[in-house]
Amino acid sequence: MTFNQVVWKMAKADYKKYIFYFLCNSFAVMFFFMFSTVYFNSRIEQAKKLEGIQDALSIPGAALIIFTIFFISYAHNVFMKKRRSEFGLFLSLGMSPRDISKLLVIENGIIGMASILSGLLAGAVFSRLSFMLLMSSINLQDIPFHLSGKMFLYSIGAFLAVFLLAVGKSLIFTLRSSMILVMKSNRFAETIKMRSPLLGAFGLLLMVGSILTLYFTYEESSGAFLPLWTMAMFLGLYIAFSQASSFLIRLAKKFPGYYFHRLLFLSSLEYKFKQMTSIIMLVAVMIMITIFYSTLLLTFYKASEKDAVKNNPFDVAYYQIETKNNLSEAELNKILQTKDQLEIPIFYYLEKQILAGNGYHSYNFMSLRNFNELTKQEKSLENQEFLFFLNSEPEYAHTEFSETFRISMGNDEVTFEMKDYVVERRINLLPNSYEFVVVNDEVFDKMTNSLDGHVLTLNLLNVEDWKNSEGAVGELVKKFEAMNQAAPPANFSDLPYIEEELFRVASKVADFHLNKTTSGIMFYVTTFLSILFFMGTFILLYLNLFSEVDTEKAKYKNLYKIGMTSKEVKKNVTREIMTIFFVPTVIGTLLAFIYLVILSTDVGGIMNNPDILMHFLLIAGIYLAIQLGSYFYARKKMLIQLLG
Amino acid sequence: MVIMETENIVKVYGGASGEGSTKALDGVSLSVNEGEFVAIMGPSGSGKTTLLNVLSGIDQPSSGSVSISGQEISEMTGDALALFRRRQLGFVFQEFNLLDSLTAKENIILPMVLEKKSTAEMEEKVQGLGELFEIDSILDKYPYNISGGQQQRTAVSRALVNEPAIVFADEPTGNLDSKSSAVIMECFEKIVNELGTTVLLVTHDVFAASYCQKVVFIKDGQIHSSIVKKGSRKEFLNSIMDHLAVLGGRTHDI
Numbered sequence: 001m002t003f004n005q006v007v008w009k010m011a012k013a014d015y016k017k018y019i020f021y022f023l024c025n026s027f028a029v030m031f032f033f034m035f036s037t038v039y040f041n042s043r044i045e046q047a048k049k050l051e052g053i054q055d056a057l058s059i060p061g062a063a064l065i066i067f068t069i070f071f072i073s074y075a076h077n078v079f080m081k082k083r084r085s086e087f088g089l090f091l092s093l094g095m096s097p098r099d100i101s102k103l104l105v106i107e108n109g110i111i112g113m114a115s116i117l118s119g120l121l122a123g124a125v126f127s128r129l130s131f132m133l134l135m136s137s138i139n140l141q142d143i144p145f146h147l148s149g150k151m152f153l154y155s156i157g158a159f160l161a162v163f164l165l166a167v168g169k170s171l172i173f174t175l176r177s178s179m180i181l182v183m184k185s186n187r188f189a190e191t192i193k194m195r196s197p198l199l200g201a202f203g204l205l206l207m208v209g210s211i212l213t214l215y216f217t218y219e220e221s222s223g224a225f226l227p228l229w230t231m232a233m234f235l236g237l238y239i240a241f242s243q244a245s246s247f248l249i250r251l252a253k254k255f256p257g258y259y260f261h262r263l264l265f266l267s268s269l270e271y272k273f274k275q276m277t278s279i280i281m282l283v284a285v286m287i288m289i290t291i292f293y294s295t296l297l298l299t300f301y302k303a304s305e306k307d308a309v310k311n312n313p314f315d316v317a318y319y320q321i322e323t324k325n326n327l328s329e330a331e332l333n334k335i336l337q338t339k340d341q342l343e344i345p346i347f348y349y350l351e352k353q354i355l356a357g358n359g360y361h362s363y364n365f366m367s368l369r370n371f372n373e374l375t376k377q378e379k380s381l382e383n384q385e386f387l388f389f390l391n392s393e394p395e396y397a398h399t400e401f402s403e404t405f406r407i408s409m410g411n412d413e414v415t416f417e418m419k420d421y422v423v424e425r426r427i428n429l430l431p432n433s434y435e436f437v438v439v440n441d442e443v444f445d446k447m448t449n450s451l452d453g454h455v456l457t458l459n460l461l462n463v464e465d466w467k468n469s470e471g472a473v474g475e476l477v478k479k480f481e482a483m484n485q486a487a488p489p490a491n492f493s494d495l496p497y498i499e500e501e502l503f504r505v506a507s508k509v510a511d512f513h514l515n516k517t518t519s520g521i522m523f524y525v526t527t528f529l530s531i532l533f534f535m536g537t538f539i540l541l542y543l544n545l546f547s548e549v550d551t552e553k554a555k556y557k558n559l560y561k562i563g564m565t566s567k568e569v570k571k572n573v574t575r576e577i578m579t580i581f582f583v584p585t586v587i588g589t590l591l592a593f594i595y596l597v598i599l600s601t602d603v604g605g606i607m608n609n610p611d612i613l614m615h616f617l618l619i620a621g622i623y624l625a626i627q628l629g630s631y632f633y634a635r636k637k638m639l640i641q642l643l644g
Numbered sequence: 645m646v647i648m649e650t651e652n653i654v655k656v657y658g659g660a661s662g663e664g665s666t667k668a669l670d671g672v673s674l675s676v677n678e679g680e681f682v683a684i685m686g687p688s689g690s691g692k693t694t695l696l697n698v699l700s701g702i703d704q705p706s707s708g709s710v711s712i713s714g715q716e717i718s719e720m721t722g723d724a725l726a727l728f729r730r731r732q733l734g735f736v737f738q739e740f741n742l743l744d745s746l747t748a749k750e751n752i753i754l755p756m757v758l759e760k761k762s763t764a765e766m767e768e769k770v771q772g773l774g775e776l777f778e779i780d781s782i783l784d785k786y787p788y789n790i791s792g793g794q795q796q797r798t799a800v801s802r803a804l805v806n807e808p809a810i811v812f813a814d815e816p817t818g819n820l821d822s823k824s825s826a827v828i829m830e831c832f833e834k835i836v837n838e839l840g841t842t843v844l845l846v847t848h849d850v851f852a853a854s855y856c857q858k859v860v861f862i863k864d865g866q867i868h869s870s871i872v873k874k875g876s877r878k879e880f881l882n883s884i885m886d887h888l889a890v891l892g893g894r895t896h897d898i
């Protein structure tokens with residue numbers, strides 16, 4: 001019998017360990033591959049460029065990568081921990097560290113290769129399945145499933161990078177460390193070196209502080225510091241978390257009556273938490289991201305119609321001048337079934353500011369008559385008065401405007417005083433349609449005659465049935481485009497918009513479809529990722545529980561010998577698994593909720609957005625239900641292992 | 645008063661009959677009186693540990709009966725047996741079997757915790773046992789920070805907290821050096837003499853056995869003979885050695 005045969009025999013006897021390690025790596029490859037089938041999907045790539053969902057995808061993408069890095073190195077550590085005590089034995093029998101390294105490389109090489117193959121295969125099958133399932137459930141037919149070289153390349157590359165890093169670390173450890181350390185590594189429990197309640201309190205303070213700061217500054221800073229405070233919050237959470245179990249248990253020890261009766265549970269929890277801090281933390285963050293994103297995206301998806309209606313008070317809106325977008329009423333009526341129509345001349349005027357150096361100030365003037373017609377109000381203005389009209393939802397209005405302005409008309413310098421300030425959304429989202437200065441009709445006429453500006457006619461139309469107006473609006477857009485191209489350029493060099501943008505048609509129906517597709521794709525991607533994340537967290541927790549099942553078995557065997565009943569074993573195991581499964585779930589859900597509350601401050605607070613709350617409850621409920629299912633599964637498996 | 649009685653215990657491994665089966669115990673009848681200190685000795689493979697496991701209810705006999713304090717434990721199963729074990733029996737193992745995640749004190753009170761005893765009672769008990777076995781200074785340490793002898797004394801304390809009718813010890817000195825062995829055996833002597841507890845130990849350590857009042861020899865699953873201490877420990881040790889020689893095991897050259 002050669003030494004190689006001995007090694008091979010040992011490997012065969014311990015096949016479970018290898019299978020376990022292989023499965024974990026396969027899962028990692030599968031995660032990468034499934035994500036890349038979405039990320040590099042041609043239709044979604046197109047959408048990423050057009051509709052700006054790049055950010056929405058890159059955050060969970062980054063989370064997935066961090067998660068997988070952790071996942072692979074964790075699986076590797078579990079594998080190596082068991083392997084190392086054997087290596088110690090080999091070393092003591094005279095095998096050189098070089099031989100051990102060779103063995104390690106061969107083992108990991110084979111497992112890595114096999115994992116790539118099976119992971120890609122499983123990934124392709126599962127992604128195809130989930131594409132089919134999700135596409136039909138959210139009614140999006142236009143995302144075809146396909147595979148490309150890029151998907152394979154990136155997922156293999158990402159996996160290999162992380163995998164090789166983990167193996168490299170182990171190689172260095174094996175080559176460098178002493179025999180006794182290698183032999184005993186199996187028995188060293190990872191402990192936290194820095195333990196102090198003060199540090200824990202600091203972590204807690206950092207976390208709460210970050211959350212509160214974020215809450216109170218989010219609206220004002222419009223989220224500019226979101227990443228910074230989120231990082232600080234996670235850091236605080238991690239510090240608090242790593243100290244929490246020791247602290248709580250030390251506290252419990254002060255009350256022996258309480259502590260002694262939960263002795264087994266609390267002590268094993270302390271021991272496990274020490275090793276699991278980072279895992280529980282990671283799982284909590286994954287759950288937070290999953291619930292937070294899914295809630296947000298579900299809200300966007302559900303709001304596609306509402307947003308389209310809100311952003312487009314009129315069914316169709318566009319600017320018109322003599323040569324652009326100019327259709328006769330008859331022609332227009334032939335295309336659209338117009339119900340009512342408003343035509344509002346807007347006078348755009350750019351004035352050089354003498355006082356403020358070379359600055360310019362642009363004005364969009366509107367006549368009072370048109371304003372009253374548009375907003376259905378009865379305002380009145382004197383000649384030197386003006387009314388500031390902000391075309392926006394009040395909760396998004398952050399524009400300051402001075403109380404007076406001066407303008408030179410002919411030889412006169414006229415000063416206007418602000419009489420009123422109106423914030424309402426009345427006009428569709430068009431360029432150049434945010435701030436308006438309303439003056440009385442006489443002044444308006446005088447301005448258009450004496451000042452050098454442009455009159456743009458704002459056309460606002462309502463049709464009979466906007467939801468069915470997609471074809472008609474499309475036809476109108478085509479007609480306008482043809483007409484505008486034939487006409488000479490409008491030559492509005494002083495307007496900060498390109499012509500195509502300025503004369504585009506803003507319609508309710510196009511917005512609705514765009515919203516629906518964009519949020520549909522995003523919702524799909526998020527759901528897809530949520531499933532991946534859920535699978536990942538479950539495997540991680542499961543892995544953690546079962547990687548030490550032999551030790552647990554021995555422990556409960558001892559306890560059985562001294563008279564612990566199976567009922568008590570059950571109770572104890574249940575408590576432990578419940579803590580491990582639900583502490584991260586509760587923390588993650590709570591954080592997701594806090595973040596939703598913070599983000600809602602921008603749109604008037606969570607209480608004014610009951611749909612966000614409802615969607616949160618729905619998603620969190622679904623998550624909890626699935627987590628509950630997986631908890632029962634893990635518990636059952638564990639009890640079978642322990643009680644036989 | 646007889647505290648434990650067995651009748652004709654047979655234990656067969658690997659099926660009731662057939663070629664693969666091994667008879668580990670072949671009709672063992674034994675009775676132990678209250679307050680007795682008995683050792684079971686025999687060569688490797690003679691069935692010592694099997695006997696101890698059957699007597700303590702960890703293993704079920706294939707036939708025959710075991711009764712402790714008048715209760716038939718060979719008929720008990722599952723949780724009833726576990727409850728009986730923790731109320732009536734104490735255990736000391738060769739590998740100490742302490743939980744690494746608990747301090748010495750917590751390990752000792754563990755059976756009381758399972759019994760839901762009051763905190764005051766636990767504290768009192770631990771204090772008493774700690775003093776008795778001279779481990780009160782290490783009570784707040786974890787098992788991996790104390791010596792083997794101290795671990796075993798902790799295990800002995802654990803075996804005693806619920807005031808068992810009988811303590812079973814399986815090679816309690818097997819993992820200890822001779823000095824620690826002597827300390828542990830003195831502990832057992834104290835248990836018997838001061839607390840009046842019955843102790844039954846399985847050992848192949850002649851030195852350990854010499855502390856007992858009676859030694860029962862088994863061979864091939866059957867009781868071969870037994871001797872009772874009459875004179876000093878030294879004389880008893882010599883007569884145990886003589887017996888072992890007769891039994892066919894190898895004697896130590898001293």
